[in-house]
Amino acid sequence: MAATATLPHGREVDSSHAARRVRINRLGLWLFLASDGALFALFAASRFYIAGTAISPHLNQLLGLGITSLLLLSSFTAYRAETAFTHGNTSHGRMMLLATVLMGLMFFGGVVYEWSIAEFSPSEAYGTAFFSMTGMHAFHVVTGVFFLLLMWARSGDGKFTGGTNAWPIAAAVIYWHFVDVVWVFFYPTLYLLK
Amino acid sequence: MSTLNSAAEQVAQRRGLMVFLALAVLTVIEYIVAVSLDSVPVLVALLAVAAGAKCWAITVYFMHVSKLWRGEEAH
Amino acid sequence: MAIILGFVLAVVGFTLGTGVLGGIRVSMGLEYWSTDLSWTIGYPFALLGWLAGVGGWKYWATEWFGGTAAQTPKGVKRYFEWNMDHKVIGVQYGVTFVALLLLSGLAAMGIRYELMQPGMQLFTQDQYNAVMSFHGIGMVAVAVAIMLGAFGNYVVPIMIGAHDMAFPRVNALSYWLVPPVAIMLVIAVIMGGWDTGWTAYPPLSVLNKSGQVLFNLAVITFGLVSILGGINFIVTIVYERAPGMTWGRLPIFVWGAFAGSLIAFFFTQGFAAGLIMILLDRVANTSFFHAAEGGSPILYEHVFWFYSHPAVYVMVLPAFGAVLEVLSHMSRKPLYAYKWVVGAMLGIVALSGVVWAHHMFTSGMEDYLHAPFLVLTEMISIPTGIIFLAAIGTIWAGRLWMRTPMLFALAFIFNFTVGGLTGIYLADVPTDIHLHDTYFVVAHFHYTIMGGEIFALFAALYYWFPKMTGREFNETLGKIHFWLMFIGFQLVFIPMFQVGVKGMNRRVADYPDAYADFNRFISISGFVLGSSFIFFTANMILSWVKGRRAAANPWHATTLEWQVSSPPPEHNFEGTPVIESGPYEYGVPGAPKHAHIGPASAEHA
Numbered sequence: 001m002a003a004t005a006t007l008p009h010g011r012e013v014d015s016s017h018a019a020r021r022v023r024i025n026r027l028g029l030w031l032f033l034a035s036d037g038a039l040f041a042l043f044a045a046s047r048f049y050i051a052g053t054a055i056s057p058h059l060n061q062l063l064g065l066g067i068t069s070l071l072l073l074s075s076f077t078a079y080r081a082e083t084a085f086t087h088g089n090t091s092h093g094r095m096m097l098l099a100t101v102l103m104g105l106m107f108f109g110g111v112v113y114e115w116s117i118a119e120f121s122p123s124e125a126y127g128t129a130f131f132s133m134t135g136m137h138a139f140h141v142v143t144g145v146f147f148l149l150l151m152w153a154r155s156g157d158g159k160f161t162g163g164t165n166a167w168p169i170a171a172a173v174i175y176w177h178f179v180d181v182v183w184v185f186f187y188p189t190l191y192l193l194k
Numbered sequence: 195m196s197t198l199n200s201a202a203e204q205v206a207q208r209r210g211l212m213v214f215l216a217l218a219v220l221t222v223i224e225y226i227v228a229v230s231l232d233s234v235p236v237l238v239a240l241l242a243v244a245a246g247a248k249c250w251a252i253t254v255y256f257m258h259v260s261k262l263w264r265g266e267e268a269h
Numbered sequence: 270m271a272i273i274l275g276f277v278l279a280v281v282g283f284t285l286g287t288g289v290l291g292g293i294r295v296s297m298g299l300e301y302w303s304t305d306l307s308w309t310i311g312y313p314f315a316l317l318g319w320l321a322g323v324g325g326w327k328y329w330a331t332e333w334f335g336g337t338a339a340q341t342p343k344g345v346k347r348y349f350e351w352n353m354d355h356k357v358i359g360v361q362y363g364v365t366f367v368a369l370l371l372l373s374g375l376a377a378m379g380i381r382y383e384l385m386q387p388g389m390q391l392f393t394q395d396q397y398n399a400v401m402s403f404h405g406i407g408m409v410a411v412a413v414a415i416m417l418g419a420f421g422n423y424v425v426p427i428m429i430g431a432h433d434m435a436f437p438r439v440n441a442l443s444y445w446l447v448p449p450v451a452i453m454l455v456i457a458v459i460m461g462g463w464d465t466g467w468t469a470y471p472p473l474s475v476l477n478k479s480g481q482v483l484f485n486l487a488v489i490t491f492g493l494v495s496i497l498g499g500i501n502f503i504v505t506i507v508y509e510r511a512p513g514m515t516w517g518r519l520p521i522f523v524w525g526a527f528a529g530s531l532i533a534f535f536f537t538q539g540f541a542a543g544l545i546m547i548l549l550d551r552v553a554n555t556s557f558f559h560a561a562e563g564g565s566p567i568l569y570e571h572v573f574w575f576y577s578h579p580a581v582y583v584m585v586l587p588a589f590g591a592v593l594e595v596l597s598h599m600s601r602k603p604l605y606a607y608k609w610v611v612g613a614m615l616g617i618v619a620l621s622g623v624v625w626a627h628h629m630f631t632s633g634m635e636d637y638l639h640a641p642f643l644v645l646t647e648m649i650s651i652p653t654g655i656i657f658l659a660a661i662g663t664i665w666a667g668r669l670w671m672r673t674p675m676l677f678a679l680a681f682i683f684n685f686t687v688g689g690l691t692g693i694y695l696a697d698v699p700t701d702i703h704l705h706d707t708y709f710v711v712a713h714f715h716y717t718i719m720g721g722e723i724f725a726l727f728a729a730l731y732y733w734f735p736k737m738t739g740r741e742f743n744e745t746l747g748k749i750h751f752w753l754m755f756i757g758f759q760l761v762f763i764p765m766f767q768v769g770v771k772g773m774n775r776r777v778a779d780y781p782d783a784y785a786d787f788n789r790f791i792s793i794s795g796f797v798l799g800s801s802f803i804f805f806t807a808n809m810i811l812s813w814v815k816g817r818r819a820a821a822n823p824w825h826a827t828t829l830e831w832q833v834s835s836p837p838p839e840h841n842f843e844g845t846p847v848i849e850s851g852p853y854e855y856g857v858p859g860a861p862k863h864a865h866i867g868p869a870s871a872e873h874a
């Protein structure tokens with residue numbers, strides 16, 4: 001039975017020990033993401049410092065739009081997974097986790113393909129920004145896929161289902177959304193300027 | 195496809211779909227603006243606004259940033 | 270045993286990582302080994318092996334894969350492997366970084382021996398660069414980590430009435446990332462060192478020997494230590510305070526740790542980003558700093574100082590906290606202007622992120638940046654001045670108890686004043702253009718970091734020594750340490766201001782004969798300063814092994830850590846801490862006691 005406390009405005013807040021623990025973990029995760037985000041921001045700022053707003057004319061714009069849409073869609077399935085787990089719906093949650101993993105891998109494949117066909121080298125100013133930023137982001141995609149897969153493998157017996165039990169799922173999903181947020185800024189920075 | 199359990203879950207899932215559609219529209223707008231505009235300062239400003247809006251929607255609706263100060267909802 | 274296993278697994282990981290890389294390279298028709306690239310790829314695997322070996326797998330990560338985490342042992346053994354008790358981690362940090370302090374100090378003695386007369390005596394020029402660079406990064410690491418790592422970890426949770434840090438396992442992780450940093454730096458020196466100092470400016474750092482790569486990997490790891498530690502402190506202080514421990518009742522050291530952690534967690538990426546860019550330029554053929562391809566070495570200075578200026582406040586804010594703590598308890602007076610001090614600390618956090626380019630007035634950066642960075646830098650003297658005035662106000666008309674920690678705390682006030690006032694000449698563009706890269710700068714930052722933070726470190730060390738070890742230290746040896754160190758310190762660094770004004774460059778192994786008299790005097794004073802650490806080390810070892818048993822509260826202080834036994838019990842409190850007033854209510858009529866330990870509650874019984 002969950003302990004609850006009623007705040008002003010009649011909103012009920014879970015005040016059990018488990019909920020307290022989730023609150024602590026949640027702040028820790030967000031601080032980590034803020035910290036990681038600052039690293040990405042420094043690389044994005046460096047892009048403007050060394051290459052201005054120029055982009056390479058050799059970019060495959062359709063590929064860029066494609067992988068961007070794919071990552072966005074994977075954020076949506078990740079959201080579905082988390083929502084299903086918190087509401088006690090293990091089977092749908094697990095399916096959505098797998099879908100997210102799949103799209104994450106396809107995104108990664110897209111970046112690898114992009115690298116293999118790129119007609120510019122990392123030693124050009126724009127290439128420096130492009131390869132370092134997409135590379136760092138792809139590394140986060142891979143770690144995110146790893147966490148999501150771990151959650152998929154371990155959630156079968158329902159131990160991550162319902163309320164605060166779903167925190168590990170929520171943590172992996174929040175991380176995944178963060179990876180998407182980074183791309184929300186990197187996509188226009190790398191592809192859409194001129 | 196497995197069925198959704200509760201009314202509460204259905205409401206939450208529908209909200210997710212709406213947010214996703216909004217994000218998709220914004221992405222398409224970004225792309226169209228980028229291919230059709232020539233002025234770099236205007237382009238940078240518009241893209242910054244669009245990216246900021248997408249970032250806001252994801253952090254608020256997908257990442258539940260407000261739980262940081264509102265605590266965990268009781269079920 | 271755990272450490273040996275860690276070493277073995279590190280070697281296995283390294284061999285594996287470099288092996289896979291080598292295989293790929295050979296299949297592409299390249300040589301198996303490429304020093305820069307092989308270290309960059311092998312090192313992360315070595316790091317994972319090391320962490321798994323020292324206990325990260327057995328006590329933590331196995332859980333992720335469905336295993337059951339083992340129980341950590343009790344007794345002396347727990348200091349030598351993965352342990353999650355914040356008190357054990359505090360001692361681990363303390364001992365490790367005091368050892369690094371002594372080692373880097375030894376490097377300073379070597380530098381002073383070499384500089385005692387013109388010409389080369391002890392080192393070759395390359396060796397001098399290696400030793401100077403090691404001294405630099407070693408001391409920076411000590412200064413960044415020791416206040417928070419040792420005393421923050423040990424004391425902060427007890428001060429706020431918590432049973433441990435918010436993330437005990439992350440805490441253990443961040444400590445065990447430290448030994449690889451030290452080992453990598455030593456290997457780098459053995460491989461011939463790196464000659465870019467601790468700042469690693471390109472283009473040299475992109476072109477020099479492979480020791481640079483090891484330096485970069487080590488310091489990136491150290492950044493992770495700092496970030497994880499910072500996050501842990503912030504969450505602990507936000508969520509683990511005991512009932513009644515409001516923000517307005519936090520001991521000032523907790524505020525200092527909080528403010529320092531805010532900077533550590535948000536700015537450390539700057540250093541990491543800069544070093545990653547150097548690595549990419551070296552191993553991935555990018556052009557961040559190759560001017561010919563459109564890159565810019567100035568970019569590095571921006572990114573680097575974006576962290577490395579705030580870093581001095583990671584060092585100094587917890588030091589402010591510790592000094593004010595000691596001053597208040599040892600003057601038997603409430604801390605003067607508590608709220609202003611807290612405001613000033615947060616003001617420093619805010620300002621610290623917008624002053625970095627005062628290191629770059631002669632770098633060739635954009636001219637229009639000079640004036641704003643001059644003004645913003647000088648603004649930071651307002652909050653620091655408030656803290657200085659609060660220190661004076663606290664001892665004013667107090668009943669000063671002149672024990673060793675108090676002497677160090679008072680010396681901090683003196684030294685930091687000198688450091689602060691000389692900083693004005695470096696913040697002002699016209700004077701800085703003359704003084705930049707001279708010994709004036711060396712003297713200035715040694716007055717702030719050594720005279721400030723390291724003196725504060727010893728104030729804290731002597732103050733909390735009875736609590737952490739359960740033993741009393743030897744007061745006579747402590748006072749000899751203090752006076753030798755204090756006098757030696759002044760005699761080393763005051764002449765350095767003058768020789769700097771006369772134009773002697775820093776970071777040089779040799780100098781014109783005109784500076785010979787100054788340097789002989791500085792070196793001899795340096796050896797006096799160095800000798801003080803013999804008394805310190807002897808005191809620490811003798812007192813820890815066979816000092817008198819310390820009482821729970823030898824200083825008769827009010828804060829929570831002194832209300833429990835020395836050293837405290839395993840989960841800090843036998844009962845539930847109850848906080849009823851501010852932490853420094855000495856002689857305040859009618860004020861209730863700051864804290865007492867109530868009966869054990871059901872939850873933690």
Ligand SMILES: [Cu+2]
Binds near residue numbers: 624625628
């Ligand atoms: Cu500075």
